[in-house]
Amino acid sequence: MTELRPGVAAFSRASYAAELRGDTDEARRYLEYAHADAWTPADLAYTRHYLGELALHSGDPATAADRYAEALRAYPAYRPALAGQARAAALSGRLPEALALYETVVERLPLPQYLIEQGETRLKAGLNADWTLLKAQRRLFEAAGVRDDLTWAEFEADHGDPVRAVEHARAEYARNPNLVAADALAWALFKAGKPAEALPYAKKATATGWRNALIAYHRARIERSLGRPTRIDPDFDPALPALARHS
Template sequence: MSPRDGGVLRRLSRWWSARPAPGRRTALGALAAGAVLLVVAATALNTSWRDERAAAGGPAVAAAPAPDPLTRSIGELQDRLAEVPGDWSAWARLGSAYVEQARVTADPSYYGRAEGALQESLTRRPDGNDTALTGMGALANARHDFRAAADLAGQALELNPFSAEAWGVLTDARHQLGDYPGATAALTRMLELRPGIAAFTRASYDAELHGDTADAEAALEQALATASSPADEAFCRTYLGALAFSRGDLDEAEDQYSAGLAETPGAAGLLLGQARVLAARGREDAAVDTYRAVVTSQPLPEHLVEFGDQLASLGRDDEAAEQYALVDTVRTLFTAGGVSDHLGTALFAADHGDPATAVAEAEAEFAGRQNVDAHDAMAWALHSAGRDAEALGHAQEATALGGAPALFRYHRGVIEAALGLTAEARVSLAGALDANPWFSPVHAPRAQALLESLGGRP
C-alpha cells in the first residue's frame, strides 16, 4: 500500500477514536506539536524589543497571571539540574523545551539556550542519547537547517526506531526538503506509534499539501478531540480556522478563532486569523486594531509584512512603511538566533521593487531545499526580474502537488500572463480567487483585475 493512501489516516483515526480517553498531556509531552505549519515561523524579536515598543507608545503585552505549563516545566527542569547537574535526560528535555519556548514567545535567544542544554546532554551521555539528538533535530528544523535536521533525526532513529518524536522531526525535515513521499512515510510511522496531537496536526499538513482537504480537516478534528489544555485547543483551532479561511469559508474560520480565543485570550495565532476574517468582511478599523495586537505580541517578519500589506491596501502607506521598516530589525535578530529567512526575504524583495535581492535570496533558499515554497519563491523572484521564461517551470512545480495555496496560483497566473499564455493564466487566476477571494489584501484585487483584463473567467 502506498504511504499516500488516505486509508492510513482514516483507519488510524477510527482506531484512535475508539480508544479510552488519554491522560492529560504535559507541555513537554506535546513539544513536537508546535513544529507543524509553524516550523518556518519559529523566531522573531526578543522581549526587550517588545518592551521598547511599549515604552515608545505601542500597546503593551499583558503579563500572564501565572506561569504557563511550559514555563513551569522549564523551571522544574532547571531546579532538577541545579540539584543533579549530571542528569543528561533532564538536560535533553530542557533543551527541547527551550526550542518550544522560542516558538511560543517569539524570542530567538531561546535557541542558544536550547543548543547549550542539548550539547550538555550529549556531553554527559555521548552514546545512546536519542532524546538529545531528536532535540537537536527539532532545533535544526526551527533554524531552517533541514538537511541537518533530517540527519539528526536519522541518527536518533538508529538508536530508537520507536521514537515518535524523532519520526516527527524527520517528517518536518522531509516536508521542507521537498521529499513528500518520504515525509508521508515518516508520518505514517509516527501515526502508528503515537496518534496524538503532534501526529494528527502533521497529518493535516501533509493532506493539505496534496489537496486532501477532507482528510486535513478530519486530522485536525482528531487533534482537537485529544486536546487536554487550553494551549492545545488554541493550537488546533488556529489551524482549523486557517484551513477554513484558505478555502474562503469565513463563517467557519470565525467560529474556530472565536472558540479558541474564548479559551486562550490574546493568543497571537488566533488573533492573526481573526484579523484576516475582519479584513475580509470589510471591518477595516477592527482588522487594523487586531493586526496591531498581533505584531505587538508576536512581531514575526511575516506578521509585520502582512500588517503592512493590510495598511497599504487601505491607502495608509506611511503606516505600512513603518511596518515594513521593522522587518530588517527582526531579521537581524533571526540571524543572531542562528535562523535564516531567505524565502521571506526573497518574497518581500520581489513585492517591493528589489529584484536583485529577490533572486539572490531565492537562489540561496533553493540551494538548501527544493520544496513547493522554494519553487514559488524562485518563480516570483525571477518574475520580478523580468525572467518569466525561467520562472514558469518553478511556478508549475510550486502548484504541482494539488494543494497549492491561492497565492501560488496567483503567482503562476501572473507569470503565464506575462508570457502570453492567456488561457492558462485565466485558469490559474480564477483558481486562486475560487480557492480564497481574500488570500491577500494586496494581491487578491490584482488577481481580479488581471483576470478581467484577460477576458474574465474561462
C-alpha cells in the same frame, strides 16, 4: 508553545499532507481527530487555530474567524489565533478591525510575518506602510545569525528589490526544495523579469494539487506573461499577498 501530545502532532502532520494533496476534507478530518485528542489549553488552541487556517485557505473567512475565536477562548495567550482574526478581517474587507487587531498582535509579538501583513493591510486601506520596525527586526535576526531567506524573498518580491528576492529565494530553495520555496523562487524570478525561468518552479509549486490561491495566482500570472492561455481568479485580491500566503 508547549509540546503537543503525540496524537495531536501526528494528526496535524497528516492533515498538512492531505492539504498539500488538495484533499481539504481529509485535512479537516485529521484536524478534528487532533482536536479530539487534545486536552491541554495549548493543544486545544493549536487545533482550533489550524482549523481556522484551513477554513481561510478554503475561502471561508467567517468560519475561520469562529475557529480563531475558539482557539483564543481555549488559550487567550495564543497569538497566532489573534493574528488569524486580523487576517480574516482583512481578507473580508473589514480593514479598520483588521488594523486594530494587528496593532495588538505586533505589540505583543512583532514577528516579520505579522509586520508584513500589517503593512499590506495599511496599504490596502490607503495608508502608508511603515517598514521601519520590520527592517530593524531583519537587522537583529541577521546579527544573531538567524537566516530567514523565505520571508525576505517573499517581501522583496512583493515590496522591494526583485534581484535581492531572487538571491534569497535561490538560497531558500537550495536548502529546502519544497512547494513554498518553489513558489517563492518562481515569483521572484517573474518579478525580476525572467518568466521563462520562473515557470518550471511555478509548476513544481502546484504539482501536488495544493489549493493555495496565491500560488495559483502566481503561476497564472507567469503563464499569461508567456502568452499561454490561463485563467486568473477574479475573486483573488493580489493586494494582500502576505495574508494570502500565510492563510
